[in-house]
Amino acid sequence: MKQTTRRSGLSIMRSLIVLVKPLTGVMLLGIFLGVIGFLCAIFLTITGGYGILYGLYNLLNNGFTSAPNLSRTIFISLIIMAVARGILHYGEQYCNHYIAFRILAIIRHKVFAVLRKLCPAKLEGKEKGNLIAIITSDIELLEVFFAHTISPIAIAFITSLIMIIFIWSQHPIAGIISLLAYMTVGIALPLWNGSRSADAGMKFRNNVGELNNFVINSMYGVDEILQYNQGKIRLNEMDSKSLELSDNQKKLSFFEGSQRAVTNLVIQLFSWLMFFCMLMLYKNESIEFSQMLIATLAMMSSFGPTVALSSLSNNLNQTLACGERVLSLLEEVPTVEEVSDKEATSFEGADVDNVNFSYGEETILDNVSLDIKKGKVLGIHGVSGSGKSTLLKLLMRFWDVNTGEVHISGKNIKNVNTKDLREMTGYVTQETVMFQGTIADNIRVSKQGATLEEIQNAAKKASIHDFISSLPNGYDTNVGELGDSLSDGEKQRVGLARAFLHDGDFLLLDEPTSNLDVLNEGIILKSLSEESFGKTIVLVSHRKSTMSLVDETYEMANGRFS
Numbered sequence: 001m002k003q004t005t006r007r008s009g010l011s012i013m014r015s016l017i018v019l020v021k022p023l024t025g026v027m028l029l030g031i032f033l034g035v036i037g038f039l040c041a042i043f044l045t046i047t048g049g050y051g052i053l054y055g056l057y058n059l060l061n062n063g064f065t066s067a068p069n070l071s072r073t074i075f076i077s078l079i080i081m082a083v084a085r086g087i088l089h090y091g092e093q094y095c096n097h098y099i100a101f102r103i104l105a106i107i108r109h110k111v112f113a114v115l116r117k118l119c120p121a122k123l124e125g126k127e128k129g130n131l132i133a134i135i136t137s138d139i140e141l142l143e144v145f146f147a148h149t150i151s152p153i154a155i156a157f158i159t160s161l162i163m164i165i166f167i168w169s170q171h172p173i174a175g176i177i178s179l180l181a182y183m184t185v186g187i188a189l190p191l192w193n194g195s196r197s198a199d200a201g202m203k204f205r206n207n208v209g210e211l212n213n214f215v216i217n218s219m220y221g222v223d224e225i226l227q228y229n230q231g232k233i234r235l236n237e238m239d240s241k242s243l244e245l246s247d248n249q250k251k252l253s254f255f256e257g258s259q260r261a262v263t264n265l266v267i268q269l270f271s272w273l274m275f276f277c278m279l280m281l282y283k284n285e286s287i288e289f290s291q292m293l294i295a296t297l298a299m300m301s302s303f304g305p306t307v308a309l310s311s312l313s314n315n316l317n318q319t320l321a322c323g324e325r326v327l328s329l330l331e332e333v334p335t336v337e338e339v340s341d342k343e344a345t346s347f348e349g350a351d352v353d354n355v356n357f358s359y360g361e362e363t364i365l366d367n368v369s370l371d372i373k374k375g376k377v378l379g380i381h382g383v384s385g386s387g388k389s390t391l392l393k394l395l396m397r398f399w400d401v402n403t404g405e406v407h408i409s410g411k412n413i414k415n416v417n418t419k420d421l422r423e424m425t426g427y428v429t430q431e432t433v434m435f436q437g438t439i440a441d442n443i444r445v446s447k448q449g450a451t452l453e454e455i456q457n458a459a460k461k462a463s464i465h466d467f468i469s470s471l472p473n474g475y476d477t478n479v480g481e482l483g484d485s486l487s488d489g490e491k492q493r494v495g496l497a498r499a500f501l502h503d504g505d506f507l508l509l510d511e512p513t514s515n516l517d518v519l520n521e522g523i524i525l526k527s528l529s530e531e532s533f534g535k536t537i538v539l540v541s542h543r544k545s546t547m548s549l550v551d552e553t554y555e556m557a558n559g560r561f562s
């Protein structure tokens, strides 16, 4: 997917966070459990370390005189905090993952809704592999953001704040050192790491999309690749794309490794700094031994939440790159808006009025006008690329005209409910897409809930019934079982059977018999002429034989009728 202007990491985060709104309660609970959990872990270490060191101190100074009550209290506290830490961590993770997977479902719904709106115009030119990467892996990676980013940031902030206050209460200098330490590990290092690996993160996600696209494209074109001996060239290209991907992966791994090393070094430095400062203060008798111990232990054991933030920046770039790609797709404006709030329309004829149309710069239809009377069969004949299929797409409102108007039943097509338009039209193209499922399911696509009898009748009209009946499982044959063995002509007849079953009043047939032999074409044309009573048909074809059916033929050349 082409990236337009790249938004900042913060704005991506803001847009993603908005999605959490409906689950704010669960998020707050997760943060609360996370903070308490971390505090348990921190005070577990402080209490344990304090118990051991204080015991040793007593032993050295006073012999075995330490109070047994104190040891018991410490021991019980340790057990309570250890158990609580486990339970709280579980609770926090549960809340975060609950939110993440609920939100991923919401995002998937949104993405599919957008794809429906963008179809077919906006998607005609899109790289399918890239779209698949967005729908599958990009959305999946957002889990990291929702489960492992938002609440860790809040938890790190709150826990560190509590710890700064606590350490400050031992001595202000200790408080200041801890503040600097947390800010370095939790803010400065992630920002530094984030900014140096931002490009690599975005490139990596785009590389994944491109590679997907390339593989899918190669699979579609495998016949041509073999025929024209392109295998080696494609393989080399795939290799170079894989290498680019792995180079980026290496870069990201390097950033991750070096960031961890620097983080650990900084933690060590701050810990020693705290220890020496506290030792000085103790020597100067500004603090007591216990304060020295507690402040040092408290800071050493409380880097957990900030380290989590620090390592987050490694994944965050990739996650934000995914967020950017998903958000860009969600924000794409459909070329044709769906209409649903108009009065119902039934088909009473159509006309094309001085229409100009271009997909991009180049004019495809140049001042085209056409009157399609109800009940007539109209033929459009013309050389390849003259704009015949484009005209049909405008009549289906897959695209909107640039200037001029298309009318259905006297109404501007922009004021006809999309549902009505789809119901009244039957559209058959040269290429019929087969879906997973049985042949019966594949014909039923055009009429939900159609009975087998209706399907068989449609198949007979499309001259495909005998072929289907000859298969061992007949209409229950799984299309997948046939592999690629359905011929183009058989697929095209399935397409025609769909149109017959749909039984719309307005049939748009784009080379509907181009893949058929003369015999089958004859049967279908006979069915069409029998079925055409009361129906309106626009038939696009190169073949003169196909045109035998039509009442009136228009010649199209260079986007104009001659």
Ligand SMILES: Nc1ncnc2c1ncn2[C@@H]1O[C@H](COP(=O)(O)OP(=O)(O)OP(=O)(O)O)[C@@H](O)[C@H]1O
Pocket: 124, 125, 359, 360, 364, 382, 383, 384, 385, 386, 387, 388, 389, 390, 391
């Ligand atoms: N989605 C698209 N984006 C950009 N250009 C397109 C698109 N679809 C078609 N075109 C271009 O518009 C022109 C007309 O195409 P169209 O398919 O309407 O011609 P046609 O007369 O039906 O051709 P054929 O008989 O070969 O099917 C062609 O030059 C084609 O490349």
